[in-house]
Amino acid sequence: MDANETLRREVGATWFGVGLPADALDRLAALGHLRDVEPGTVLLTEGTPTPELVLLLHGRARVAEREPGREELTLMTVEAGDIVGWSVLLAPMPATATVTAIEASRVAAFPGAALRAQLAVDPVLSAAIHRQALDAVARRLLATRQQLMDMYRPGGPRHGGAA
């Protein structure tokens, strides 16, 4: 099995890949490559141009922001099947956070320039990729709202409130 077919199979087994039409998945796989990364490997750096769209196949990565004088804050983690670097679709938008592998991980990476060029001429793939990216961003937006709502704030004695 060649590398392209391996990539296609592994991407196709993820939430992201399942949502793509088969022929679109073929064309996407032709653009990417697989990479195994060690814990601590920085996949994206906040504020710098986003080089590639990264689909996490195995492992876990931390999405974090750094503020001067403050410890780096983990906003969320991404798990297998999720993407980071969605800003590559909105070039020249820079990366909005720093993403670091915190477990030995395997990723499929799709270089931004090649991906954008393909999407510009491939409306089927473009629609599918944008839909999946929108789904991922919307999920994060909802999670952020729930975090802002302080979802675990105690609600009563049995669940931790006062009496």
Added chain:
Amino acid sequence: MTTGTTRTTDATPAMDPLPVTDATRWWLPRAELDRLVALLRADGRTVVGPAFEDGVVVYREIGSAAELPAGVTDEQRPGRYRARVSTDDAHTFGFAASPTSWKRWTFPPSVELGVARREGDQLRFETPTREVPPVAFLGARACDLAAIAIQDRVLLGGPVADADYRARRSGTLTIGVDCATPSGTCFCTSMGTGPEVVTGHDLALTELDDGFVVRVGTTTGRDLVDRLALSSADASQVEAARAVPDRARAAITRQVDTNGLSERLIANPEHPRWAEVAERCLACTSCTMVCPTCFCTSVSQVSDLDATSATSTREWDSCFTLGFGAVAGGNFRTRRQDRYRQWLTHKFGTWVEQFGSMGCVGCGRCVTWCPVGIDIRDELAAIAGPPPAPAIGTSLPIAAAHPGEYVVATVGSVTPETPDTWTLSLHDVDAAIRAGQPGQFMMVALPGFSAAPISISRYRPDGIDLTIRAAGPATTALTRLRPGSQLGLRGPLGRGWPVELADDRDVLIVAGGLGLPPLRPLIERVLADRGRYRTVRLVIGARTPDDLVLRPDIERWQARTDLDIGVTVDRAGSDWTGPVGVVTQLFDRTAIDPVRTIAYVCGPERMMQAASRTLAGMGMLPDRIYVSMERHMECGVGLCGHCQMGRFFVCRDGPVFSRAELGDTFDLEGI
């Protein structure tokens, strides 16, 4: 019914008097009314009847018929009451509803529940044996008798009977009077409760100019007639008596359309009129205080100065007070419109399913005594329009709650979970408590503090565990107990997790924050008999890693190969290598068989709403998603009204419900 004796809450309730069917009508001359009062008093009864005091007709103890309000009439309109003494009409019962209702005697405004005593580390919980003298109600209207019947169903007809009410009712003799003078706020004809006395009476009187036509309702009433040696009423008297309620009925012109009213009301939880009426409502609680059926109460604690004893007293409360639905960290009915909706939808809506009738008898007191003249007849007409499909859940069997008394247990150990949360392992725990079910809770008491509802976080052969966050005075006191200290337990209460429904299914357990402790008995039950279930997935969410409780259990569960467990936190430092994000992200992209899966969700309400929405979005049916609700609880058995949520009392009918049972109420603000 016996007479001339006192009754105690411990006594076996007296036999109800036998109802009799007797078409005979008797005649009690007006001058003889005092003989009736005297006979009742001679039997040892406290006679309670109407009297004219401070410009109003009130019900109070009377010593003779001379104290009855002869010649008093009244005028009642929304927000207005005027009583006057008529010089040309000497009728004894010529007024409409009094601001007093008979529940003042059957369900007094203040009742001592018990005393907790502390002697060193030893606690003792005492339930007083009260003497309840037998009472005769003289002059109860048909609407008021209907109200007593309603309170009988509420306080005696459920899985748990109120002991004090039972003692008082078992000693009650009732003499009803047909209503001849309805007021402008009366609508008993709409509610089917008047104006003629039909049931609930030992004797019924119809007042004519020179006396009373008497009907017998029970053997006790027959006995009174015999002892008074009444003669039969003649045909003209009987005919005149028949015309009295007919005239009253014709005088009641304002009606409430009760056809489908419950459904129409419940179907309009978002009607703009709720907000509009809330602009007028003062939330003064007057309507609920004068209502003859409202039964909401709260318990207050009064300690001796040396803190060796504390008395618990139950007092009338109202769902209109801001604190009635409050728990620390939140209030489920902050807006006045929420509280008005709660009252009206309960009275005319959810009451039907709970107790078999509406909670209103049409006496009009709430209309008359509303200081701003809110007329519920108008509000009902405005809000309960033509119905869309009612948004209610499936029917629910009422759990057989076992209230028990407070029993003492001993703290064996205290284990810190987080900086503000501890787990108390209790020993010397009553066997009935140890036999409880996963998801049930206890009322936990210390002298001088309000009892707190705490879920059982572990059942052990020799005791139970309670995991408690110190966030208020009572819970702080509980978490400061040391090994050897005692506390009071009442329960186990409520309906727990339906573990039996998980057989041969995929099981998903979702815990948020301190929702994990109420789920631990369920988790342990499932893992103890793991072969009964298919996949078992446990997802746990917390604010931060430091907020995770039951860590040794989590580590033990993580080591198992037959349990798929995920733990996520909202915020974490760089030393946390687990997932960061909301708990729903641990299962929203996994393959869940919506038909084969059953989900148990516990945590703060916001978290449970998010989790159940996510599960519904994955195709799970609402009758497969169970949540454990949190509400202000005091009695634990569905009698104080605090924890009402739509048609449920969370303490009695829950706290565990399926989403199907909760229906749309789960997502409505202010329920």
